[in-house]
Amino acid sequence: MTIADNRQPNESEAQAALAAVVPQGWSRVVLKMSGEALGGSKAGETISGDTVERIANEVASCRSRFGTELAIVVGGGNIWRGTTGTGAGLDRATSDYMGMLATVINSLALQNAIERIGQPTRVLTAIEMAEIAEPYIRRRAIRHLEKGRVVIFAAGMGNPYFTTDTSAALRAAEIEAQVILKGTHSGVDGVYSADPLKDSKAVRFEDISFSEVIQKDLRAMDMTAITFCMDNQIPILVFDVMTPGNIIKAISRQTIGTLIK
Ligand code: UDP
Numbered sequence: 001m002t003i004a005d006n007r008q009p010n011e012s013e014a015q016a017a018l019a020a021v022v023p024q025g026w027s028r029v030v031l032k033m034s035g036e037a038l039g040g041s042k043a044g045e046t047i048s049g050d051t052v053e054r055i056a057n058e059v060a061s062c063r064s065r066f067g068t069e070l071a072i073v074v075g076g077g078n079i080w081r082g083t084t085g086t087g088a089g090l091d092r093a094t095s096d097y098m099g100m101l102a103t104v105i106n107s108l109a110l111q112n113a114i115e116r117i118g119q120p121t122r123v124l125t126a127i128e129m130a131e132i133a134e135p136y137i138r139r140r141a142i143r144h145l146e147k148g149r150v151v152i153f154a155a156g157m158g159n160p161y162f163t164t165d166t167s168a169a170l171r172a173a174e175i176e177a178q179v180i181l182k183g184t185h186s187g188v189d190g191v192y193s194a195d196p197l198k199d200s201k202a203v204r205f206e207d208i209s210f211s212e213v214i215q216k217d218l219r220a221m222d223m224t225a226i227t228f229c230m231d232n233q234i235p236i237l238v239f240d241v242m243t244p245g246n247i248i249k250a251i252s253r254q255t256i257g258t259l260i261k
Contacts (some may be wrong), residue, residue, distance in 0.1 A: 025066030025252045028145065030153075030177045031059070032168035033099050035078035035106050037185040046078050047109050056113035058247035059150060063119055068251050069145040072152045073168040074110060076102025082160070100127060103164060106133065108156035114150055121150040126167075138174050141180060144261030145175065155214030165222035173232045180234060182221050182249045183241025190238050190258035191220045207259040220260060235261040 004176045033055070040048025062068050080101035085095025104125060111121045122144045123133040133154060134140065144151050156167040165182070172180050184190075187197070191213065194202040210230035213220055220226070220238045229236055239250050239257030 001082075023060065025068045026084050027067075028069040028175065028177045029179050029181055029251060030071045030073060030168050030172040030175070031172035031181045031251075032073045032246065033075065033164060033181065033183045033241055034164075034185050035075040035102065037183055038106055038109065039078045041241050041245065043111070047106065049113075052109050052113045053116075054244055055119060055241070055247065056110065056119075057243070059114055060117050060119035061130045062248055063148065063150060065248075066252055069148075070150045070251075071141070071145065071171060072074070072107075072110065073108045073164050073171060074103060074152070075105060075164040076100070076101075076153075079105060079237040093160040093237045096162075097127075100158065100160075103156055104133070104154045107152045111152055118152055120148065122154060123154050124131040125150045126153070126155040141171075142175055145253075149218035152195075162224070163222045166228065169228040169232075169234065172234050173228070177234065178223065180229065181247075182236050182238045183247070183250075184238060187242075189256075191218050191260065193218075200246065205258045206255070207261060210260055211261055220258070226260070229260070235259055 038047045038052055038055070039045055040051055041227050058071070059070060063070055067251045079114060080098045082092060082096040082099045088093050112122050114121050124136040124141055125133045126136045128135045136153065141151050141153075153167065153171050156162060156164050157170055168180055168182070190204045191208055192202040192204050196202040196204070210226060213226055214223070214230070221236060226236075237250055237257055237259050239246055241247060246256060
């Protein structure tokens with residue numbers, strides 16, 4: 001249709017015109033962030049209000065602009081990791097349960113920030129704590145997504161000896177997400193041929209196969225999660241979640257980071 005036309009566009013023309021101006025986002029994603037991504041620049045700031053608010057704004061904006069069904073898995077590493085406790089003499093399983101509880105704290109912080117800007121959310125926990133969140137039930141998670149709620153998966157998988165990377169992979173398979181968006185917080189904005197913080201000749205891959213990541217032991221994500229995603233054909237986009245605007249870029253499928261497929 002051109003400007004010279006004076007008739008009203010029909011429905012398919014209107015949709016095509018809209019698609020030309022609004023970038024097409026993924027339709028259903030799992031966004032994985034480390035707990036440390038919620039921390040602030042000030043020493044000892046476990047959860048930064050400014051950072052959480054910025055992430056919440058980007059998440060809510062993606063929901064409204066692209067209609068993306070969004071599930072979030074946030075780690076607990078800013079508060080506690082299983083390895084923190086084993087170093088201090090705790091047994092591994094107990095320490096891992098403490099780590100899973102840390103993810104619940106982060107999930108509630110994110111939920112609160114996202115809801116403050118009017119975007120409905122649900123926190124679903126793998127360890128029951130009915131007073132503060134719903135138990136994880138796969139079909140309910142999917143229903144929440146279909147109703148436009150942002151779903152936050154807390155308490156990992158509920159099993160010790162795993163990480164939240166693997167939880168994100170499992171949940172992505174269960175809800176049939178198109179992709180896992182793995183946000184990094186260490187300043188490394190994708191998968192590199194070598195550690196870019198140590199080797200100035202390291203180059204970032206725009207995309208890379210699962211088998212190459214495994215063969216070269218490129219530590220983009222927990223290896224259990226990588227092999228799970230390979231077996232279940234779930235691509236992973238590794239990108240820097242700390243740069244403002246990057247969640248929007250990742251969800252709207254702009255070229256960013258590294259796609260492992
Ligand atoms: N964890 C676990 N099972 C799970 C998910 C997490 O035992 O299914 C524990 C584990 O101890 C882990 C901690 O929770 O170290 C926090 O998660 P993670 O280390 O993945 O957090 P992140 O590094 O992403 O902040």
